[in-house]
Amino acid sequence: MKSIYFNEDHALFRDTVRAFMRDEVAAHADQWEAERKIPAEIWRKMGEMGFLGLLFPEQMGGGGADVQYAMIFCEETSRSRMGGFVASVIVQEFIATGSIFHQGSEELKQRYLLPSITGEKVGAIAISEPDCGSDVAAMRTTAVRDGDHWVINGAKTWITNGVHGDFLVVACKTDREAGSGGISMIVVDRNTPGVTATKLRKMGLHSSDTAELSFENVRVPLSNLVGIENFGFYYIMQTFVIERLTLAATAVGACEVMLEDTLAYMDSRLAFGKPISKFQALRHRLADLFAQLEACKQLIYHTAWLHEQGEQAVKESSMAKLLATELQKKVADECLQFFGGFGYVEEYPIERAYRDARVGTIVAGTSEIMRELIARVCIDKTVFPKIEDRIAQATAASR
16 A cells, blocks of 8 residues: 555565464464453464564564554454454553553563563553543552552453453552542552452453452552552553554454455345445445545554654544544444345354444543543643653652
8 A cells, every 4th residue: 555654664564464363363263252262372473473562662672663563563453353352462562561661660661561572471451440431530449558568459340351461550549539640550460369350251352351350458569560659640641642543543454354354245245136246325335434444544544643753642543543443333334234144143254343343432432532532622622731741740740
């Protein structure tokens, strides 16, 4: 694809990821979905390919790549034909490890980030709770100092990689009276005494493990604190743009796969003596979907470019996440309709794609939250300062 955002190296990388997903992952999709588990060896294979540290520096074992490489990788993970696999990988690479990379101590990076890049460890980020989702300031999980340890009590839910993962980056209240200003991020080994995980059975994303976590007097060293105490809310916000971008990219990747599969089916399915792709009522609906997909892609690539330039792309990343995940739902519904009755049975991949698509407008900020953020910028003229500047100012003020 000729583009101002991509060069020949990007194209070669896309080919490499696509081949890997086809040969090493999609070939096992039915088995991993049935087992509801991703085998440990595929993480190590991705680590060997350099897929799990694209945005991290080369001296850490990462790729030192630009953000467009991440967009390509996210799109192509959809070739796995498992939304659950996609979710687990994106959380591991771009979300669970983000705060450790930006704010973690050298000790934390050595213990958790480096083995995440090689695929030896899998991480999760634990923010959402049973009684608070988008309202992060309302969380109830607490971490209290006791000698040279934190003692953590509380519960988390909807935690991807929370059952089979090796470590958890947990958002805790370290100052109960300070609202969002009293949150800290603490790394907890998954097998620490007092940590209990219950696997949730979901409509879709079957290959990924999603946990309800309980913390009962969980003791972890004070050194497991990420960055500065009570700065956790800033650290969470620091990853928002890349989180929304990666989710948007996986959504358009899924749309592309669904449309390819659907067009191939429609070309082979005959009705009244001709392929159903030749019927105007159907082909024009397909044309609309292709046009909307291309528009979403260009918004995502432009937003990634803005992020690469150091811009605080809150508006654009929120728009990208909103439009791409809503489009994924629409494409899944339309494509299943084109398959007719066959789309409703498990033997056809559109059935799984339809189930997997539904959660996109809920996770990592609902469509309603995205619309409110967009409204604040476009209607209220709110200007969001660069979160890195806010962290630097707050850090300086704390000294």
